[in-house]
Amino acid sequence: MTGQAEKTLSRRGFLKGATGLTFLLGTGGLAAVRADADTAAVLDVNPWLKIQADGQISIVFPSTEMGQSSYSTLPQILAEELDADWDDVVIEQLNADDRTFGNPSFGGILYTAGSTGVEGYFDPMRKAGAQARDVLLQIAARELGVDKGTLVTEPSAVVAQDGTRLSYGELARMGTEGIVIPDADTLTLKSFEDFRIIGHDIPRRDVFDKSTGRAVYAIDVTLTDMVFACVQRAPVEGESAVAVDDADARAIPGVVDVVVLPDGVAVVAETYWTALMARGTLDITWSQNSPHRAYHSQHTLALYASQAETPPEAPAVWAEKGDAPRAISDADQSVSQSYLSDYAYHAQIEPMAAVAHVDADGKGAQVWAGTQTQSWTTQTVMEVLETTKDRVRLNMMTMGGGFGRRTAFVQDYVRDALLCSKAVGRPVKVIWTREDDVKNGVFRPMAVQRMAGGLSSDGKLTGFHHRVATPTVIGFFNLSRWNTVRPNDVISMRGAESKFYDIPDFLADHVITERQARLSPYRGIGAAYTGFAAEAFMDELADAAGRDPLDFRLDLVQDNPRGRHLLEKVAEMSDWRNRGDRAMGLAFAGYHSSMAAGVVEIALDRDSGEISLTNMWIAADAGLIVSPDNAHNQIEGGAVFGISCALTERIDIEAGEVLQSNFWDYEVTRANQVPPIEVYMAKVDAHPTGVGELGLPFVPPAIANAFYAATGRRLRHMPFTPDRVLDVLNG
Amino acid sequence: MTKFTLNGKSVDVDNPPDELLLLVIRDQIGLKGTKYGCGAAMCGACTVHVDGEAMFSCQLSVGDIEGAEITTIEGLSDDGTHPLQKAWVAEQVPQCGYCQSGQIMRAAALLSENPSPSREEIVDHMSANLCRCGTYNRIFKAVERAAREV
Incomplete structure (x- = not known):
């Protein structure tokens, strides 16, 4: 046992209750820690699972659920190697910042973002399952007096050569005397072709509750004696209330208190309706000295454009191969172009809501919230209450959408609930109205991308330079992280690496501009806009080279057979070669190591400037697909999100205030704007890499490229709103 | 009162x-x-x-x-067995699920006045409701499935 393992063991208190068998996930994988010989009612095999005497198997779900279904998918990975009957499995939400279960893709932080769940947890959860299965085989061998090698498992049972069956529940009762705990790293895992759960369409666990109104979100939590809070927030970041006249509010029956927060004023009342009405009567004088009052998004974009052209300091290199600037200047033909994109808002349909019940001493709390991170929610409670981790009791609720909205290091909606509960001594539910959420949103940053490419005389791409002028997102939403990773901001830059192409000389660099709005990761993170610039520009290069957009790209994937397959597949699905004068556009983008080639077909109303999609085909490769039907749903959902950010989603800021306020001026794609979408998922024998973001990045450039096919003109400013489309058509 | x-x-x-x-x-x-x-x-x-x-x-x-x-x-039903709810499960429609009660109620009103709507009628009717996860095509299929089974 390592020192670290011992420490972790003691912290988790694993030995309480003298369970039969305990393992531990150490830094080097799963390590055997202890095997008790006593007969136990529960087989507590390792921290990831427990097997009850009645055969019930509980498996820890270490992430949080916002619609991506890792709530079902991650436990399936463990259940597969355990060879469990999925019907025996109950899923146990992890409700603490217990780094035993940390996301390997985020340095052990409990963090659900960036399509990393399945990719990061695939190996550790398989090993945890395999280790438990080996223990069950050993117990069976001992009981039956046979060699372990003669035994096999079937779902939730060990079966001997003579047909004797011992269920996992029976084995859990039989005790662990003489059992040797295997090092999980030495166990042979199943071959992919032997999978009974992974790769099969196991229905999601939450669909029935979500189809009957029974799923409980943070906004639904109700506690005895609970009151409601509604917050009037400062109109501009950086301002606070300097004077509050709350006499009218306090006079309203049912108002419990008015609580001044660092950036707003909360009304706490017996009902949300009363809180909402009383908020309207507050007379608040706000400070006037925030530098954010000087910010206008149009000026911001102009600033970024000038800095993309003439960086004030050397840009941070994001990805580099050879000497792209030289290759471009030496090329037979060079092309350059700029692409712009606006702020975008997450528009998750459940508004920000949290319930907090602060302890009487003000130094501890129970919290119900939907967030993408147990770690930073715990951190938020610790900071707000100036307390220690052991005083934080979390209830991680299923979320009505995340998309990056709920990832921040300090979670202001949780903070609101804590401060209000502390002030009134009762449980408090805070609900942000939709307007509160839009006005106080944390946005995908604006970006100006300066693209340059060089072509040989025979129409081949020789050099490619992708410059992104945008702020650091990490530097705002998680400053301590930024101090570790700077100047590399994966949130701002993801996708600019164009890693699926083999380009002889390549450079992607980041002009880190001034932040002039609250920022956050957003679905697709950087690839939501870098994919647009890279793949719309790729079509411009193909055009300059006199090549078909498909052929031009196929040249660049000769060393990427999986990518080549996707391009060929989507061409076949969409009948690309015979498209004639149909308004079709192709793009090949992806996210991290997952790839998607897509084709869209559009219709254009030249009078209104409205673009509509009539068809979409997607060929995707995300490695091994754990849950195919869900992956299909995620990829399609990402593509619909992509339509939305390509066509309508736009936040404007004037004098530091967000102009939009609700879905009537921040338009999200509706049912009648969604085309038939055909999704193909490649079957490959490779580590899974994630599907949540994958459907999005190719969509905006594919639409821009289809628009070019229809009109001979280029859309270079996202979103492609009707006014912009008309400007391009008439320009 | x-x-x-x-x-x-x-x-x-x-x-x-x-x-x-x-x-x-x-x-x-x-x-x-x-x-x-x-x-x-x-x-x-x-x-x-x-x-x-x-x-x-x-x-x-x-x-x-x-x-x-x-x-x-x-x-809509005591036990989740309304044809639309069964269709929602069969088509595995929800992702985050937050909008789905509203989607199902919207669809139920359509089927009660038009038991066999065309795809176009479904799309038109369902456009009052947003799904940020983008499950629209599954919603259409589920409404069609429920309509077949009513």
Whole structure:
């Protein structure tokens, strides 16, 4: 046992209750820690699972659920190697910042973002399952007096050569005397072709509750004696209330208190309706000295454009191969172009809501919230209450959408609930109205991308330079992280690496501009806009080279057979070669190591400037697909999100205030704007890499490229709103 | 006092008559399947039936529905076996699920007046409700499946 393992063991208190068998996930994988010989009612095999005497198997779900279904998918990975009957499995939400279960893709932080769940947890959860299965085989061998090698498992049972069956529940009762705990790293895992759960369409666990109104979100939590809070927030970041006249509010029956927060004023009342009405009567004088009052998004974009052209300091290199600037200047033909994109808002349909019940001493709390991170929610409670981790009791609720909205290091909606509960001594539910959420949103940053490419005389791409002028997102939403990773901001830059192409000389660099709005990761993170610039520009290069957009790209994937397959597949699905004068556009983008080639077909109303999609085909490769039907749903959902950010989603800021306020001026794609979408998922024998973001990045450039096919003109400013489309058509 | 019928049962509430029906259903009566999304008739997460018609409960004051028959997702069936609910499960529609009560209530109103709608009619009718996860094509398929089975 390592020192670290011992420490972790003691912290988790694993030995309480003298369970039969305990393992531990150490830094080097799963390590055997202890095997008790006593007969136990529960087989507590390792921290990831427990097997009850009645055969019930509980498996820890270490992430949080916002619609991506890792709530079902991650436990399936463990259940597969355990060879469990999925019907025996109950899923146990992890409700603490217990780094035993940390996301390997985020340095052990409990963090659900960036399509990393399945990719990061695939190996550790398989090993945890395999280790438990080996223990069950050993117990069976001992009981039956046979060699372990003669035994096999079937779902939730060990079966001997003579047909004797011992269920996992029976084995859990039989005790662990003489059992040797295997090092999980030495166990042979199943071959992919032997999978009974992974790769099969196991229905999601939450669909029935979500189809009957029974799923409980943070906004639904109700506690005895609970009151409601509604917050009037400062109109501009950086301002606070300097004077509050709350006499009218306090006079309203049912108002419990008015609580001044660092950036707003909360009304706490017996009902949300009363809180909402009383908020309207507050007379608040706000400070006037925030530098954010000087910010206008149009000026911001102009600033970024000038800095993309003439960086004030050397840009941070994001990805580099050879000497792209030289290759471009030496090329037979060079092309350059700029692409712009606006702020975008997450528009998750459940508004920000949290319930907090602060302890009487003000130094501890129970919290119900939907967030993408147990770690930073715990951190938020610790900071707000100036307390220690052991005083934080979390209830991680299923979320009505995340998309990056709920990832921040300090979670202001949780903070609101804590401060209000502390002030009134009762449980408090805070609900942000939709307007509160839009006005106080944390946005995908604006970006100006300066693209340059060089072509040989025979129409081949020789050099490619992708410059992104945008702020650091990490530097705002998680400053301590930024101090570790700077100047590399994966949130701002993801996708600019164009890693699926083999380009002889390549450079992607980041002009880190001034932040002039609250920022956050957003679905697709950087690839939501870098994919647009890279793949719309790729079509411009193909055009300059006199090549078909498909052929031009196929040249660049000769060393990427999986990518080549996707391009060929989507061409076949969409009948690309015979498209004639149909308004079709192709793009090949992806996210991290997952790839998607897509084709869209559009219709254009030249009078209104409205673009509509009539068809979409997607060929995707995300490695091994754990849950195919869900992956299909995620990829399609990402593509619909992509339509939305390509066509309508736009936040404007004037004098530091967000102009939009609700879905009537921040338009999200509706049912009648969604085309038939055909999704193909490649079957490959490779580590899974994630599907949540994958459907999005190719969509905006594919639409821009289809628009070019229809009109001979280029859309270079996202979103492609009707006014912009008309400007391009008439320009 | 406002008196109305909710999921087949008579109820009396003493909330202020201008209070939103949505909040009365959720916080006074305690049925949480109906969701708040925008408060502006733009997202449809709060869709309920008022005398059989799909309406935004965030746009109704409780005082306005005196005597009306209100049905929420909890009243669509006792046990989740309404054809639409079965179709939602069969097509594995939901992702985050937050909008889906409203989607199902919207779809149920369509099927009750038009038992075999065309795809175009479904798309048109369902465009009142937003799904940010982008499950629209599955919603269409589920409505068609339910229509076949009604």
